[in-house]
Amino acid sequence: NAGVTQTPKFQVLKTGQSMTLQCAQDMNHNSMYWYRQDPGMGLRLIYYSASEGTTDKGEVPNGYNVSRLNKREFSLRLESAAPSQTSVYFCASTPRGRDSPLHFGNGTRLTVT
Amino acid sequence: DQQVKQNSPSLSVQEGRISILNCDYTNSMFDYFLWYKKYPAEGPTFLISISSIKDKNEDGRFTVFLNKSAKHLSLHIVPSQPGDSAVYFCAASEALYSGGGADGLTFGKGTHLIIQP
Numbered sequence: 001n002a003g004v005t006q007t008p009k010f011q012v013l014k015t016g017q018s019m020t021l022q023c024a025q026d027m028n029h030n031s032m033y034w035y036r037q038d039p040g041m042g043l044r045l046i047y048y049s050a051s052e053g054t055t056d057k058g059e060v061p062n063g064y065n066v067s068r069l070n071k072r073e074f075s076l077r078l079e080s081a082a083p084s085q086t087s088v089y090f091c092a093s094t095p096r097g098r099d100s101p102l103h104f105g106n107g108t109r110l111t112v113t
Numbered sequence: 114d115q116q117v118k119q120n121s122p123s124l125s126v127q128e129g130r131i132s133i134l135n136c137d138y139t140n141s142m143f144d145y146f147l148w149y150k151k152y153p154a155e156g157p158t159f160l161i162s163i164s165s166i167k168d169k170n171e172d173g174r175f176t177v178f179l180n181k182s183a184k185h186l187s188l189h190i191v192p193s194q195p196g197d198s199a200v201y202f203c204a205a206s207e208a209l210y211s212g213g214g215a216d217g218l219t220f221g222k223g224t225h226l227i228i229q230p
Contacts, residue, residue, distance in 0.1 A: 033217050042222040090156050101147055104156030
């Protein structure tokens with residue numbers, strides 16, 4: 001009964017390093033999302049994928065790229081990490097779209113020094 | 114400009130009493146509203162939702178009220194229990210207007226609810 005699985009749970013990067021955050025869901029959901037949560041800012045949408053093969057920018061896409069590898073997996077890549085990208089990243093999925101609740105993973109806490 | 118506002122960063126309530134969490138929105142196109150609960154080091158979990166065709170939705174101890182004219186919704190928890198201590202996020206989307214498009218939810222900043230014994 002895994003739901004949405006994110007790896008890694010924690011990561012520390014130096015400025016300029018790159019990394020990929022992984023996300024997989026086993027609920028056969030069509031839509032997947034990446035959000036970031038910063039203190040006092042709520043959750044902000046980075047990128048989303050309405051269905052396999054499509055991706056679109058959200059509210060704060062700069063500095064990130066995504067890949068919808070298949071229906072299960074949606075990865076988030078930081079090509080050149082910056083301290084402003086220090087945050088907690090949440091992946092989420094939903095069977096349909098805006099009219100159905102999101103199911104979230106437990107997050108990846110990223111620190112960029 | 115923030116489209117979903119939770120103006121109380123924190124709220125303290127005694128165990129057994131009613132907790133009322135408030136949320137205001139500015140986008141008149143929002144027509145689907147949700148509440149999420151978040152414990153530390155975990156992802157948000159869905160609590161309850163309401164569409165704009167209703168003004169109330171109830172699920173056990175949790176009730177959400179929607180006042181469309183005031184662009185305001187509230188979450189009532191009765192009675193409050195220690196396990197309800199968490200951060201609560203209000204979220205909204207343009208579900209009906211968009212025809213079910215998938216570009217995610219807009220979240221408020223959250224209210225930290227503390228239930229005191």
